[in-house]
Amino acid sequence: MKTELRANTTSISLQNPNSLFNNTPQSSLSGALRGCLGSLDGACIEKLLLHCASALESNDVTLAQQVMWVLNNVASSVGDPNQRLTSWFLRALISRASRVCPTPPPMNFNGSSSSTLQRRLMSPTELAGYVDLIPWHRFGFCASNSAIFKAIQGYPRVHIIDFSITHCMQWPTLIDTLAKSPEGPPSLRISVPSWRPPVPPLLNMSSEEVGLRLANFAKFRDVPFEFNVIELSSFHYDSLLSQLNPSSLNLRDDEALVINCQNWLRYLPDDGDDDASWRDAFLEIIKGLNPCIITVADEDSDLATSSLTSRITTCFNYLWIPFDALETFLPKDSCQRIEYEADFGHKIENIIGFEGAQRIERLESGIKFSQRMKNMGFLGVPFSEESVREVKFLLDELASGWGMKKEDDMLVLTWKGHNSVYATAWVPSGFED
DSSP states (O other): OOEEEEETTEEEEEOOHHHHHHHSOOOHHHHHHHHHTTOOOHHHHHHHHHHHHHHHHTTOHHHHHHHHHHHHHHOOTTSOHHHHHHHHHHHHHHHHHHHHSSSSOOOOTHHHHHHHHHHOEEOHHHHHHHHHHSTTTHHHHHHHHHHHHHHTTTOSEEEEEEEESSTTTTHHHHHHHHHTOTTOOOEEEEEEESOOOSOSOEESSOHHHHHHHHHHHHHHTTOOEEEEEEOOSSSSHHHHHHTOSTTTTTOOTTEEEEEEEESOGGGSOOOSOGGGOHHHHHHHHHHHTOOSEEEEEEEOOOOOOSOHHHHHHHHHHHHHHHHHHHHTTSOTTOHHHHHHHHHHHHHHHHHHHOOGGGOOOOOOOHHHHHHHHHHTTEEEOOOOHHHHHHHHHHHHTSOTTEEEEEETTEEEEEETTEEEEEEEEEEETTOOO
């Protein structure tokens, strides 16, 4: 009897491995697979994933089916964290197989994942709950806001250019902090690009509507406020970079300019070729704008390599963190948990299932990013003790597994001692105050 996992209209048959063992020579590989049938530990699952990836890379569909059958018996979207994580890796491998293997025929898997994403449009209230579920985003917000607040002291006007994926959820806290300034708040202007990466979380309102809500909150807190959308002529990187100039941004001499990047830089292509690195081009332009501070927060992992097996190993040993963290306080059948995990699942699918321009998730670790910034002429800004206290206060309200450590000038969010998210702050070398 066969079990089939379907993706769109094309499927890969997942045969019972016993029949395959009987029809193929016994090998250390088949022995390894037999040994994993009764095991659910992470090391065994990782081994199976790598075997499957190697089979797909060599177009060995039979072996890929064999390993997928075993993985399918391990995976469960409502099981323990390992089982839930495995289900998304299996989906990603099936997605990849549907395009790269000679049989079944290539197919477009985009319909399954993108339609799911398009259906899940959040309200502002739902987005707030999403951001607060675990400190994946709040950590970067807190560290960055504290660094920004320190950098803009003494300026009567502040202009923040916000490159992020969380629809300005970072700014109410900063507005509230500015409102409490003993000397009175500065005027605040926030600019956001009209384009954002097509990744979760997705909101059911436009950037302009978000700006109106922020303006109402700022008015309530007596903070002079202005919101601008940087209109792009097309959804392409050169259109974005062409708008990053003093004229298009309407930069003003009496403003403190802040550049804020939250979980965003990874989506700028960077293939290691200096002539084709949009990431370096973006940072070079930013440096020329002479901001008083640049804040960057992102996931602390290296997932840009061209090696599929390396990406699987790194991704599996990194993205278990949110699955494990959610296990500590949400039931297995929680809709909120399943939806949150699905967003990480789509990330896994992109990292493992796609190549070339379609693979947009290209994470760079905090250490590598810091070296990139130093090579490009930026200077790291250490986080103050006040910033550290604020982040610790945030984490004290959460599960005991969350922690924080300092690495050079970085603050790093940890889960059970494992790096999760990093936050950094920078100024251009020779910044003119």
